Amino acid sequence: MTGTYDNYDSDQEQSGQQTAYTVSAVADYLKVSLESDPRLADLTVIGEVSGYRNPSSGHHYFALRDDKSVIRCVMFKSGRGGQFLGDGTQVICHGRISIYTARGDLQYYVNSVEPDGIGALQQAFEEMRKRLESEGLFELDRKRALPELPSRIAVITSPTGAVIQDILNVLTRRYPLAEIILIPTSVQGEKAAPEIVQAFKALNALDDIDVAIVARGGGSLEDLWAFNEEIVARAIFSSNVPVISAIGHETDTTIADYVADRRAPTPSAAAEIVAPDLRDLSGYVSGYAARIDEIISRNIRDSRSQFEMAVDRMNLRVPDTAMPRQRIDDLLTRARLAGQRLVESSKQRLATVEASLNALGPEKILRRGYTITRTADGNAATSATQFVAGDKLGVTFSDGSVETTVDEITETGTKAESN
């Protein structure tokens, strides 16, 4: 016999006695028999996962069982939904039945896995939430305060897509003082959780990071699932710097949100929470400058009046006979002038410094002969095309403003004539 299945029937019938087949021949025959059954070639199975292993090859090995039977299963790394595999989880698999001839094992070759209904996912979520909570991962006591003026902000998210853009846009507008260190990761699918874990390891190895944001846009419970995984929760817990989480929409709360030091409702909100607004900082600076100005002005007024009082007291105490009155008056006048010069020179120095501060404000620019042109609704106009003849137009000078009407527009030129 040649060992091919075509020969089974004929060999046996012709010889009338039992033929010994090679192991390979039998295995091959079984393989072809199973694979030629269309029901086994396209099969959906529901069951509980047990004996789950995920070695470095990336393939998934497990068994599906119910209360009576067990089927060995494999899903290659190209399969979808591997993140839902775990001992004890109830899943729905899709694939085909065949034989792994090297071992003679009947195997279910799975190509996709889904959790058995959202109910099972939510149950898994609740169980893990309770377990990690009892371990103290969500303790309010360990939540760290965010830095006031962060210099280096790590952002752990997908390098493509709207989330990183939203974060960068907000920070460019509100807080361009920082360096953003993007640590790129997948944020959904089975690679996401291990990559996020690696990202936190990379974060902990970096120096001088002040705070981290871990973010993902909105999606279904399955899409967000990586942020409910225990390894991700522990990675966030192990971060050396405070972590702000922004996962999905405001209504989605993931395990990652519970562990993070601060939860933001959206990625944009995380970028607002992580640092103060430039305009507020500028306001503090101006406030301090005004306060210093006020103190020094009071100081100068006080010094001047103290000096004059002192001169007056000296005048009163001079005995009439000691010196000619004329000379005494001269001395006192000179003292008074010297005092005034001191005060004046202080005031002059102040004026110089104040001028340099004012140089930054728009008032200074206006005093140089520039004006601001406004449309009828009061907004600054940037183009002649914003007007048509007859429109109202406002012009702001450093010392006031003028309301006028547009007569003619010359678009190629740079001016819109007005009366």
Place this chain on the structure above:
Amino acid sequence: MTDSPEKTDAKTAAKPAAKTFENSFSQLEEVVRKLETGGLSLDEATKLFESGMKLATKCNEILSNSELKITRLQANFAEQMNLVPDSDDDEDA
């Protein structure tokens, strides 16, 4: 791990503006505090005023002129970190 390229980059890069702002801003706060405490001669007060106004100007300049810096870690950062590969046996199937 200590000589990974992204780490060197972060170290050699110029100080982010936040650091220089924080530095000038805390000095400005100190000037305000000293002036508010009082007991200074007119000359001392004037000098403090001058340095305070310079600090305020510097703070505002930093705020007006800063640009967000963006650094991206290499996608293969995990390899660069000498992460131990999974020790499970591969299994044919």
